[in-house]
Amino acid sequence: MRSWLSLISLLYLLVASPLHAEDLATVCRATSSYDLTLRPDRLLFDRASPAPMRVEMQHDSLRTDGMAVVLASAQQDRLSLFERDLRTLAPRVRKVAQNGLDMAAQALRAEVAALGLSANTRAEFDRRLATHTTELKQRIAHSQSTHDWDGETMQRDADQISADLMPLVAADLGQQAINAAMTGDLQTAARLRDRAGSLATGLRPRLEQSMQALRPQVEALCPAVQRLARLQQGLRDSRGQPLNLLQVGPGDTATSAPAGSD
Secondary structure, eight states, X not given: OBOTTXXXXXXXXXXSXXXXXXXXXXXXXXXXXXXXXXXXXXXXXXXXXXXXXXXXXXXXXXXXXXXXXXXXXXXXXXXXXXXXXXXXXXXXXXXXXHHHHHHHHHHHHHHHHTTTOOHHHHHHHHHHHHHHHHHHHHHHHHOOBGGGGOHHHHHHXXXXXXXXXXXXXXXXXXXXXXXXXXXXXXXXXXXXXXXXXXXXXHHHHHHHHHGGGGHHHXXXXXXXXXXXXXXTTTOXXXXXXXXXXXXEOTTSOTTSSOGGGO
């Protein structure tokens, strides 16, 4: 199961190991087995299995696996509201994701600044990190599909960013260790080598703690997500089965009030 609004998981890409960032799945307990693609004229939900594997929404019409679904007037209204609200929510999710990238980059810079690296290394690290952050923010801004952020793509990006940033820091610490050893300060040399070797694992918990500050921004999205869950109630696929595009876990209010009560 994936959150089909899980762009916030891009925060994982800023560290060498996966960063447990707050996202809609953990904060709002909202998940889906579908990927989502926003097209100018329609919404497309797709998954490998089970049926329906393809759900298309276009204004007040609905198709599932290529079959048109006959909708009553009230269902057409729900469908139109669902599409409108989802399109309204998408830029809000992108904005939170971009804010999270800025937050993670700031936390990472603070961690690196405390390592006592040379001025040249710090400047080059900041330059590379800014480049990666800008590129990711641009990709978020232009992305119209969760297919852009599948696990394989994210892992590849994470590996590339890690390969670009972490050796730069490790090399500086390693050179400091060599310099210390050459002056006879073996204790400092050993400490610097250990710090370089455990850099990624040591950064992870501190960065995770820093990212807790993003949670209120994610929580602010939850009412809109819950409204979408309510709006889909009463919609069915071409076989007459409930159209469960979005699931909201126990303890939330997604099914506690009719959609029109918002």
